[in-house]
Every structure is written in C-alpha cells, then in structure tokens.
Amino acid sequence: MIGVGKMKQYTNVLDKPLTKGKQEVSLSAFAFLFSELVQYNQTQVDNIGELERRLEDAGYAVGARVLELLCHRDKGNRRETRLLGILSFVHSTVWKVLFGKVADSLEKGTEHEDEYMISEKELLVNRFISIPKDMGTFNCGAFVAGIVRGVLDGAGFPAVVTAHFVPVDGQQRPRTTILIKFAEEVLHREARLG
Amino acid sequence: MAAAIYSLYIINKSGGLIYYKDYGSAGRMDTNDSLRVASLWHSMHAISQQLSPVSGCSGIELLQADTFDLHCYQSLTGTKFFVVCEPGTQHMESLLKYIYELYTDYVLKNPFYEMEMPIRCELFDINLTQAVQKDRVAFLGR
Numbered sequence: 001m002i003g004v005g006k007m008k009q010y011t012n013v014l015d016k017p018l019t020k021g022k023q024e025v026s027l028s029a030f031a032f033l034f035s036e037l038v039q040y041n042q043t044q045v046d047n048i049g050e051l052e053r054r055l056e057d058a059g060y061a062v063g064a065r066v067l068e069l070l071c072h073r074d075k076g077n078r079r080e081t082r083l084l085g086i087l088s089f090v091h092s093t094v095w096k097v098l099f100g101k102v103a104d105s106l107e108k109g110t111e112h113e114d115e116y117m118i119s120e121k122e123l124l125v126n127r128f129i130s131i132p133k134d135m136g137t138f139n140c141g142a143f144v145a146g147i148v149r150g151v152l153d154g155a156g157f158p159a160v161v162t163a164h165f166v167p168v169d170g171q172q173r174p175r176t177t178i179l180i181k182f183a184e185e186v187l188h189r190e191a192r193l194g
Numbered sequence: 195m196a197a198a199i200y201s202l203y204i205i206n207k208s209g210g211l212i213y214y215k216d217y218g219s220a221g222r223m224d225t226n227d228s229l230r231v232a233s234l235w236h237s238m239h240a241i242s243q244q245l246s247p248v249s250g251c252s253g254i255e256l257l258q259a260d261t262f263d264l265h266c267y268q269s270l271t272g273t274k275f276f277v278v279c280e281p282g283t284q285h286m287e288s289l290l291k292y293i294y295e296l297y298t299d300y301v302l303k304n305p306f307y308e309m310e311m312p313i314r315c316e317l318f319d320i321n322l323t324q325a326v327q328k329d330r331v332a333f334l335g336r
C-alpha cells in the first residue's frame with residue numbers, strides 16, 4: 001500500500017507536531033556533555049561560587065523551557081496557582097520527564113515557613129562525578145537547582161534554590177537536597193488564597 | 195575458589211602509573227617501586243609486540259611465574275590495566291574488562307579528572323573495592 005509506514009515530511013521544522021518523541025537519551029552521552037559543560041565553566045571563573053552560579057544559570061534556561069513544554073504537553077495548558085501544586089508538579093512531572101523517575105521525597109522545612117526540600121539519594125547529573133576534596137561543598141547539582149528555579153520563576157513563584165549534600169549515617173555517599181526558599185510575595189499570596 | 199588479587203595497576207598510554215592499589219600484604223610496594231614496575235611493564239609490553247613471532251600481536255596478556263600471575267588488558271586507546279594475582283586465579287580477564295568499564299564511567303565522565311593524570315575519584319575507588327571482593331569476581335566469570 002502506498003504511504004503506509006512513511007512519515008509525512010515537513011518542509012518547515014516549526015510545523016512538526018510537538019509529539020513526545022523518543023523518551024530516552026543515552027546516559028553516557030549526557031554525562032560527557034555535562035562534564036564538558038562543567039569543565040568549560042571552570043576555565044571561565046576564578047572561584048567556586050561563580051562556578052555554581054554559572055551552572056545554575058545554565059539550568060535556569062532549561063527550567064524555563066521545560067515549564068513551557070510540559071504545560072503544553074502534560075497539563076493541557078493549565079496553570080498552577082497554589083504552592084503545593086507547583087511543588088508536586090516539579091517533584092513528579094518535571095523530575096519524571098528529565099530524570100526518568102519522580103524525586104525521592106518532598107518535605108517542608110521545619111525551621112522556616114518558606115523553605116521546602118526535594119531530596120534524592122543521588123542526582124542523575126552527579127552519578128559519575130566525584131568532587132575533589134579541595135572543592136569543599138561544591139555540588140554539580142547546582143545545575144538541577146537552576147532548573148527548579150527556572151520552572152518556579154516561570155510559573156510565578158520566585159524562589160532561591162540551592163543544592164546541598166546532606167551526610168547520611170550508615171551510607172558512604174551523602175544524599176542531595178534541593179532547598180527551595182520562596183520569596184515573601186509568594187507566601188503572602190498563598191495566605192490570601194487561603 | 196580463591197581469588198587472591200595482590201595488586202592492580204593502571205598505566206596511561208605513555209607508561210606513567212595513574213592508579214595503584216594493593217590488596218593484601220603479599221606484593222605490597224612503596225610508591226617508587228610501583229612506579230618502576232609500571233614503566234618496566236610498559237616497556238616490556240611494547241617490546242613484546244615487536245618480538246612476537248606471530249604477526250598482529252598486541253602485547254603480553256598473561257605472564258605466569260612460580261609465585262604470581264600477571265594478567266594485562268590493553269584498551270584500544272593504549273591504557274593498560276594489569277593485575278598481579280595468585281597463580282591459577284580465574285576470571286581475571288573479565289575482571290579487567292569490568293575495571294575498564296568502571297574507568298570509563300567514573301573517571302572519564304568526571305569533569306574534575308585531568309586526562310593521563312593520577313586517578314583520584316572517590317566513586318571509582320568505591321566501585322572498584324566492590325568489584326574486587328571475592329564473590330563478585332566469581333560472578334563476573336559466569
């Protein structure tokens with residue numbers, strides 16, 4: 001039969017439908033690309049704080065785009081207006097699409113009202129990375145923190161997001177926690193909405 | 195089945211020692227000696243390629259002596275992994291290939307590792323220790 005199994009050729013790439021496409025990317029390919037990103041930024045900065053900031057900025061760009069794509073694809077263009085809503089969106093949908101699984105846990109901070117934490121046993125981006133001792137508390141998960149900040153900012157929940165290693169008793173490798181500290185206006189709006 | 199590994203060496207393509215680990219008191223060496231063994235082996239490996247009566251030889255794979263065996267695996271890039279073990283130890287070739295996989299994963303994908311430099315990667319050490327445990331070596335030879 002003519003036409004069976006033949007894909008319609010689009011002359012303009014912008015006309016192609018936004019299908020799900022291939023779900024999987026080679027982990028090795030991503031690991032090498034990410035390693036190169038870190039190495040490139042290392043040559044451009046003088047200190048570790050700046051390196052973290054650069055990785056975060058790179059992630060921010062990803063987060064902004066991921067939010068747009070997922071809102072169109074998975075949520076039917078519905079917008080989250082509640083804090084818990086956007087947090088569970090990040091914790092489940094965004095994580096599933098980016099890393100293939102939902103995040104390990106989502107917790108509310110006990111000390112401050114505006115703090116929330118997403119925890120992972122080991123971030124995918126950190127899977128093959130061993131931080132040298134002289135780099136202190138540097139965490140390449142700053143990239144993921146940037147992604148989360150990009151998503152939250154784009155959705156109207158400005159926040160400061162950072163990645164931290166949290167040592168765990170009985171385990172050699174520490175857990176990673178993404179700490180989200182929302183801006184004041186978000187909490188006021190949330191209180192108003194009841 | 196005893197899988198007694200005495201030591202593991204990794205040398206880069208120019209013959210410099212980039213990783214040395216010993217397991218057990220037999221065959222333990224200090225830094226200078228291990229460096230000497232590494233460059234000695236690198237040269238012997240290269241010379242054996244020329245001396246071999248068989249054409250297309252890629253170097254020594256196994257050296258057997260009275261008190262030890264030495265298994266060597268050379269990757270396509272010239273990095274050599276060799277292990278000194280008890281005579282008659284099984285599954286060393288597959289162990290070396292597995293160690294090569296660990297090297298490509300935890301060393302080469304680490305942005306803080308400089309090529310051809312000594313390996314200082316925590317994840318590599320952790321996974322290597324797990325791989326060399328006796329029951330894992332037997333499992334690799336399945």
